[in-house]
Amino acid sequence: MFRIESGHRTLALDKTLVMGILNVTPDSFSDGGEFSSFDLACQHIDAMVSQGAKIIDIGGESTRPGAAEVVLDEELGRVLPLVEYIAKHHDVWISIDTSKPEVMERAVKAGAHLINDVRALQAPGALERVALLEVPVCLMHMQGQPDTMQEAPNYRDIVADVIVFFERRIDACIAAGIKRQHILLDPGFGFGKTLAHNYELLNRLAEFKVLKLPLLIGLSRKSMLGELLMREPKERLAGSLAGGLIAAQRGANILRVHDVVETLDCLKVFQASNDYRHLI
Template sequence: MGIVNVTPDSFSDGGEFSSFERACKHVDLMVAEGAVFIDVGGESTRPGATPVSIEQELERVIPIIKHIAENHDVWISIDTSKPEVMEQAVQAGANMINDVRALQEPGALAMAAKLAVPVCLMHMQGSPETMQDSPEYLDVIDDVIHFFEQRIVACLDAGISRDNLILDPGFGFGKTIEHNYRILACLPRFHELHLPLLIGLSRKSMIGDLLERDVSKRLAGSLAGALIAAQQGAQIIRVHDVPETVDVLKVMSATMASM
């Protein structure tokens, strides 16, 4: 899953693809490099980020979604928590919803049920404004799994098909570096929920803080994380660096096929 953030303030590529032309070129390149999903975001959810209006988010994402739908045979994911954005994005050609708030915003559950497209439910402790202030858990694995169990029930009760649910443990969203690496080490536990896993740790602070690298120098760490996640059964890997990740996963797949 290639990432395109049509925002001025995302943690890694903020401002880099905020114009329509640059975002389109970036999408075209990621597809050519092997991305089979494109995740389009119009609101930063980095630590400390503040929300944007519905109108502003729509202005950012809808033209890109239309461009992708008209020009590429890939799955389009809309990274949003707003029901209004979900609806217009799917009408414009998006195939799935990627919600960092796990459909907890007012009206989100009903909208997802109405749209009947796959939804990724992500775990986040707190909100982007405050999530990294002092995250605490009794046991991070048990707590995140319990959260997912509750959200799955809420989704099913709202009329969302279980076949349309995907889970993301939310690396960096209300977690310390220790929490993040415990989740990465324990990904098989999440398979107990019998739903696909989407993993997004590309260029995040869990890599930068460990390796003492700024955002532009986290490729090797991101690839290591992607490989570990894939080896532990993650089905979707959300990344900034598409061709390098594709190469790593091809080598892994060839090796596993030869066993």
């Protein structure tokens, strides 16, 4: 059984948990601008926590293809007040979705427990900063950069190539002083992958168990669903639930989602089918 620790907090990953997404960006692919005001964002946090999210993931910079880079002060202004709000009002884990070492440090000092980095700590100074912070970190795989990642992505073997990437990043983390038990992995659905790559990753997700680290999976409302189903982001609930269920069946420890209560309902049915003897 996996467990992650941050300070005096411990989070058991013996069953699949739900991480609620809070994008405080004007240009996020699914909910851009919807929670850009502080009050609306806090209301959304309250709702996701009441629905059962164990982690809230706060992001202040969009990583969709072609997204504009956000300067440091602007990103800090977007995310820090919300980290502080959650730390004051809710007993849940707080995740900061960023690649900037300065944002990581300020967010952890404000109360964040987990760093979620789409660039897998490859920004200058990120490895060293996280080692000093001594909090868990999720390393995501991305081929290329957000502005170019969907320009003809190519792999010899999608799963084998992503595993090699993870092995190298894990080694780099450990060499920098980050504890192995502080590392989580995200194969990066939609980040430098074709439609076929994404569904092959989902089909073969269990193969990542060879790395013996927790898996954080985010495919909620993504283009891999839209391209297949021909639906807009907010019409992808059924597809998101189907993808999340498949991921849980194949070993996902955390699902990063927009639709918390629906995902939890789906997981409860899945978990009851495994633990039905406890229902007697």
